[in-house]
Amino acid sequence: MMERTEHIFAEMSLGDHLEELRMRLILALLGLGASMVACLFFGKYFLVLLTKPYFAVQKDANLPAMLQAITLSENFMVYMKVALIFGVIFSSPWIFYQLWKFVSAGLYSNEKKFIHIVSPICAILFSSGAMFFLLVIAPLMIRFFIGFDIGIKNVQTNVTVSSYVSFMLLMMLVFGVCFQLPIAIVAANKIGIVSAAHLRQARKYVILGIFIVAAIVTPSADMISQVALAVPMYILYELGVLFCR
Numbered sequence: 280m281m282e283r284t285e286h287i288f289a290e291m292s293l294g295d296h297l298e299e300l301r302m303r304l305i306l307a308l309l310g311l312g313a314s315m316v317a318c319l320f321f322g323k324y325f326l327v328l329l330t331k332p333y334f335a336v337q338k339d340a341n342l343p344a345m346l347q348a349i350t351l352s353e354n355f356m357v358y359m360k361v362a363l364i365f366g367v368i369f370s371s372p373w374i375f376y377q378l379w380k381f382v383s384a385g386l387y388s389n390e391k392k393f394i395h396i397v398s399p400i401c402a403i404l405f406s407s408g409a410m411f412f413l414l415v416i417a418p419l420m421i422r423f424f425i426g427f428d429i430g431i432k433n434v435q436t437n438v439t440v441s442s443y444v445s446f447m448l449l450m451m452l453v454f455g456v457c458f459q460l461p462i463a464i465v466a467a468n469k470i471g472i473v474s475a476a477h478l479r480q481a482r483k484y485v486i487l488g489i490f491i492v493a494a495i496v497t498p499s500a501d502m503i504s505q506v507a508l509a510v511p512m513y514i515l516y517e518l519g520v521l522f523c524r
Contacts, residue, residue, distance in 0.1 A: 303377040310373035315366030346440040372402035408458030409451040464519030475523040
């Protein structure tokens with residue numbers, strides 16, 4: 280680790296690192312901005328995709344399939360938020376590429392070639408995590424919440440479009456970020472922080488840590504969303520260990 284640190288600072292000064300970071304952030308934001316503008320033209324289709332699980336569960340439960348907007352600007356803000364988050368998803372290959380180009384300043388020449396492999400894998404994992412929640416976990420979670428009986432009659436749940444869409448988008452981002460776990464494991468192994476043997480020995484602590492992280496990052500304090508995130512994370516951890524081996 281000391282040799283690698285000396286190698287990094289021998290090639291670039293602190294000012295050079297900051298300038299490189301600024302340039303990569305600008306390029307990433309420009310890509311995100313272009314993607315968000317494009318998503319503005321398809322916001323209605325994205326909203327249909329987001330609300331489809333909720334309306335399907337409501338219909339199966341013989342309940343009125345509707346969401347409420349209680350403020351004048353709520354629909355507009357929801358539309359812009361959807362365009363932003365889907366802009367992040369579609370521009371994720373470019374964003375991850377810029378991130379890894381910045382990281383590559385601290386890599387040896389024979390390691391920099393892996394940037395073109397790691398960047399698309401990060402984007403695929405991020406998009407897979409977001410879609411996994413939207414298509415698989417969200418319907419199960421919504422069905423559980425709607426069908427939960429609190430023992431009181433004549434209780435009506437009025438869900439606003441803003442709260443629902445915000446929850447869905449946040450969970451998509453959480454799943455997308457957590458699906459980066461194999462990349463983090465392989466990177467840590469590559470630079471010598473951990474070995475495959477240490478990763479195998481630490482399984483019981485990793486399981487505990489994964490459930491703690493899932494409990495922290497999920498916005499709702501329910502076991503359904505926590506388990507739904509923890510189980511895929513542990514599977515991805517094992518995949519990361521397998522790649523290290």
